Amino acid sequence: MPMQPMRRPITADSALMNPNTTILALKGDCEPVKVFDRTANLANNQIINYRCDPTENWLVLIGIAPGSPEKDIYDGCMDL
Secondary structure (H helix, E strand, O other), X not given: OXXXXXXXXXXXXXEEEOOOOOOEEEEOOOOOOOOOXXXXXXXXXXXXXXXXXXXXXXXXXXXXXXXXXXXXXXEEEEEO
8 A cells, every 4th residue: 555654663675575465575684594505507607586485495596598599598597
């Protein structure tokens, strides 16, 4: 409700609101935690996405890299 914002005494680096519910995700000032190493197939890739399942048991890192210059395409790679 843009005309009736909910105000809360919160300090965070950034916030993201769920568009369907009143759930607010906050990014606090804690240190990042390393979850896994990037494998060699993503070494020269630009990372474009990162996802995990709700239990954080499965994670995927998605990257793209220039493919064949003759065909003007990109190669995509994933680490699961």
